[in-house]
Amino acid sequence: MIHHLVLFKLKPGTDEEKIELMMRETRMRLLKIPEVLTVRCGKQLNPKQEWPFFFALDVESTEKLAQYLADPNYLRYEEEVIAPHVTERLTLEHEVEPGRDTRYS
Numbered sequence: 001m002i003h004h005l006v007l008f009k010l011k012p013g014t015d016e017e018k019i020e021l022m023m024r025e026t027r028m029r030l031l032k033i034p035e036v037l038t039v040r041c042g043k044q045l046n047p048k049q050e051w052p053f054f055f056a057l058d059v060e061s062t063e064k065l066a067q068y069l070a071d072p073n074y075l076r077y078e079e080e081v082i083a084p085h086v087t088e089r090l091t092l093e094h095e096v097e098p099g100r101d102t103r104y105s
Contacts, residue, residue, distance in 0.1 A: 001037075002059050003096045004068075007051035009088040019043045019053055022081055026055045029077040035064040051090065058096070065093065 010019070026041040041055035059065045068074055082089075 001096045002062060002065050003056060003094045004059065004065060005056040005092045005094070006054060007090040007092075008053040008082070008086045009050060010052055010085050011087050014085045016043075018085060022053060022085060025077070025081045029073055029081070030055070030057060033068055033071045033073050035059050035068040035071070053086075 020043075023041050023043065027039055030036050030039045037058045037060065039055065039057045041053070044052040057068075059068055
């Protein structure tokens with residue numbers, strides 16, 4: 001299984017209300033994508049942190065991750081929810097099943 005984690009730096013003026021909207025939209029939109037098994041998202045508790053918003057999801061394999069990233073629902077989400085509020089992102093992907101040969105993920 002692949003755990004896909006994305007941290008975001010937000011544009012100035014992205015207030016608490018917009019972050020709450022981003023959280024709702026993240027859950028609603030990304031769970032519509034068949035390859036996505038779970039979605040979590042949230043906001044940083046300390047307002048001085050560099051990365052105030054994140055989402056994380058799980059997919060079965062690297063093939064499923066590629067399908068998710070090409071899905072029209074994901075592309076619309078990026079354009080409509082993320083792009084208007086984000087200045088920078090950090091994307092991390094991890095294999096979460098110990099001992100599994102990742103060449104076959």
